Amino acid sequence: MRKRGKKPKKSKAEWYAVRCLFHWKEPHDSYEERITIWRATSLAEAIELAEQEAAEYGEAGPCDYLNLAQAYHLGDEAIQSGAEVFSLLRDSDLEPKAYLDTFFDTGTERQADGAEDASRLRGN
Template sequence: MSEQSWYGVRWVFRHRELGVYEERLTLWRATSLDEAISRGELEAHEYCADLDGVEYADFAEAYRMFGEPGEGAEVFSLMRESGLAAGEYVGRFFDTGAERAGLGEARPTSRRPPTPSAP
């Protein structure tokens, strides 16, 4: 049996009545990416069953962590090829103005100016 590692898995869910998509990150101890996703899919379906009008979008990405989870540990990483400038990239993929993040809101770092709010 292979040694277990920690995996961060990103899931996509659709909340039909709210008209939003949700990305969730969960941690799993598994021997492979496939095992982490398989184990996590059971929880993903339970998550949907516990909430009315939520469906799993059949999309998951897994990332093998190096080391143990803890403060400052990287639990997920995704690299995407793009020729966009940094501000354009963030605006297109992460800061569109339509996000709802946890109890607060996403806020730009001090390295770039705030994105104007959508009307």
Template sequence: MSELSWYGVRCVFRHRELGVYEERLTLWRAGSFDEAISRGELEAREYCADLGSVEYVDFAEAYRMSGEPGEGAEVFSLMRESGLPAGAYVGRFFDTGAERTGS
């Protein structure tokens, strides 16, 4: 088995009754990306079973952290190439006005 590292795993869900999608990030100590994703997807399916009206849309991404989790630690990073100016980029991918933030 490989040396254990911390991974952030992002999974996407659809809340059928609410008509919204959710992205959840969970932390896992694993020996590889594949192991981290497997563990994240197992938890994703348990999350859906607990809530009932939520489905996992079979999309997961993992990010290997460079150190131990702690205050200010980067737990996930995604880079995307785009020719959009900053405001248009944020509006297209992050701040569309349809987000629900908080708990």
């Protein structure tokens, strides 16, 4: 029985960013990292929501969800310009250039360097 004057504790939904990984099938043979944002009452709920969406995304396109979801609690009430939406720390003994070459700038990325490249990647 609840004591008078006390309301039950209500879970407050907050913002979370979740990164999910995909493998695109032939002819692409590429990997994709997607970061989506979710309003949820916990990290676990945000991951559950993101994984449901990731499964749908994989079924809609020629890609497989790799069952890896990493979440980040945004902590802010409102999303605004400059808000940090994801952060992941990785320990490494690599020097900065070797680290970038190993994990982020291998030369195999499909990324745009500017408006012209973005247009080219979209096929315009």
